[in-house]
Amino acid sequence: MNTSNEKSYILHSRKFRESSQLVDFFSRDYGRVRAVAKGVRGRKRPKGNILQSFTPLLLSWRGNGELKNLTTVEPSGNSVYLQGEMLYVGLYLNELLVRLLPEHVPHESLFDCYDVLIAQLSKSSDSEPLLRRFELLLLEEIGYGLDLTVELSEDRSIAVGERYHFTPHHGFVHFDPFSDQDERSLYEGAHLLAIANEDYALAEVRRSAKRLLRCALQAQLGERPLLSRQLFR
Numbered sequence: 001m002n003t004s005n006e007k008s009y010i011l012h013s014r015k016f017r018e019s020s021q022l023v024d025f026f027s028r029d030y031g032r033v034r035a036v037a038k039g040v041r042g043r044k045r046p047k048g049n050i051l052q053s054f055t056p057l058l059l060s061w062r063g064n065g066e067l068k069n070l071t072t073v074e075p076s077g078n079s080v081y082l083q084g085e086m087l088y089v090g091l092y093l094n095e096l097l098v099r100l101l102p103e104h105v106p107h108e109s110l111f112d113c114y115d116v117l118i119a120q121l122s123k124s125s126d127s128e129p130l131l132r133r134f135e136l137l138l139l140e141e142i143g144y145g146l147d148l149t150v151e152l153s154e155d156r157s158i159a160v161g162e163r164y165h166f167t168p169h170h171g172f173v174h175f176d177p178f179s180d181q182d183e184r185s186l187y188e189g190a191h192l193l194a195i196a197n198e199d200y201a202l203a204e205v206r207r208s209a210k211r212l213l214r215c216a217l218q219a220q221l222g223e224r225p226l227l228s229r230q231l232f233r
Contacts, residue, residue: 001064006030007076008059009114010051011094013037023051023070024098025059028111032101035061035068054090054118055079066103086121089131091228093117096135099221100142110141128210129200135213136195144220146212147171148196162189166212168219187212 008027016022021037037051050057056077061068082090093114101107117130124130139145149158152171158164163175163186175186191208200206 001068002060002062002071003030004060004072005058005074006060007111007115008033008057009118010053010055010057011098012053013051021051025057026097026101026111026114027059028108029106031105031107032097032103033061033068034066034103035059035063035070037070037073050075052079053094054082056115080118080122082121086124086127088228088231089121089127090118091231092226093131093134095226095228096138096217099226100138100217102142107141110137113137128206129198132195132200132209132213133198135217139213139216139220142220144168144216146216148192158189158192160190160193163187164189164192166215168216185215 006027006029008025011024011026011032013021013023016036019039021040022034023037024032024034026032040051050073055075058072058074058076059070060072061070063069080090097114113134117134120130121127136146150156150172151158151164151174153173156174158172164172165175165185166172166187167185172187172192187208188204191202191205192212194200194202194205195209195212200209
């Protein structure tokens with residue numbers, strides 16, 4: 001299998017043997033791919049200097065097994081310089097993709113969203129709306145999308161003025177004040193509808209969205225904590 005000039009982003013890299021790197025990257029047409037970049041850590045490093053996160057690249061690789069070999073690396077745009085909170089957001093995005101995307105499954109819409117989001121992070125001082133949009137799309141792409149407008153168990157519309165209990169595998173259920181449901185897992189119907197409309201003007205909606213997406217993503221990530229989240233703390 002030979003693949004040429006695929007628009008890609010490096011998600012993670014680590015040392016491999018004496019002079020190579022093992023890289024996970026996100027390509028538009030082939031999804032997440034793992035490959036060896038040979039000879040990039042020696043004195044002559046034709047590829048190592050641009051194998052950086054947040055840099056749009058054109059990658060070519062070959063190989064029939066799970067582990068590919070990078071053959072050429074070319075920049076396809078300017079590197080994005082992230083610092084402070086935005087750097088942690090970028091690292092968080094990359095870790096989510098490495099942990100949740102299966103290998104060799106294309107996700108064109110998610111790649112396009114990531115491409116735009118990385119560029120926006122370098123210019124925006126408010127990452128939350130951008131981040132929440134990406135998290136919702138990621139869940140949809142891996143088959144665990146959230147319908148924020150319908151109470152799935154009864155097929156009723158989410159209503160303003162009502163409250164709902166959320167569990168990752170059962171969706172939203174109308175809150176019964178006489179039940180033993182934990183009120184800490186409740187969400188206002190108005191907040192859910194605002195999230196569905198990407199309306200994050202209210203601080204309360206932002207808090208609800210962050211709590212909801214963390215719960216939904218954690219169910220797919222499992223017990224192993226995110227390193228990027230620990231770094232941010």
